[in-house]
Amino acid sequence: SQKIEQNSEALNIQEGKTATLTCNYTNYSPAYLQWYRQDPGRGPVFLLLIRENEKEKRKERLKVTFDTTLKQSLFHITASQPADSATYICALTYSGGYQKVTFGTGTKLQVIP
């Protein structure tokens, strides 16, 4: 079965630096890869989606890359701020199953002032 790996250890980073989070997957590549943000006590909130034929997608200070050869997505937050502290979850959707999204366990990011 498909497996998604995100670093379970928290990532601590100094304010103003670029935070980079990793999402690795096994087996075949998904049609879509999404990144969500989750704050304590709240549900995940969608941030960005990238398709299998796209290499990079940007939105304001966020950037996502998708390397189907490495079976990896990187999620970058530039000029990080304490308000960016949250858990970031990657999610995969495959062409074989409509709307059946497989989520990773997430990586907790802490931006230190």
Place this chain on the structure above:
Amino acid sequence: DAGVIQSPRHEVTEMGQEVTLRCKPISGHDYLFWYRQTMMRGLELLIYFNNNVPIDDSGMPEDRFSAKMPNASFSTLKIQPSEPRDSAVYFCASSRLARKSDTQYFGPGTRLTVL
């Protein structure tokens, strides 16, 4: 728009009791999803509905779990009887259109503790 609404936000019950979780999706959304989140396994899809009809319930852990969607604005997830291993945060999510790229909107979740 109020977003996806879930109730209760917290539920503490004893083993063997029946638990009912409730969800109101965003108006106009055709798809409704129930997820369970734990530290070890992350978000797991339990079941999803399209136009009130259950489409895929392969994630429902066992017969103790059941879900219904009697109309477009209401769904329930029931656990009977509940067990301590059911303790988790349960999320409801909804989405609008029949495309894989459509975003799912999550509710705030129900934190269930079974003693």
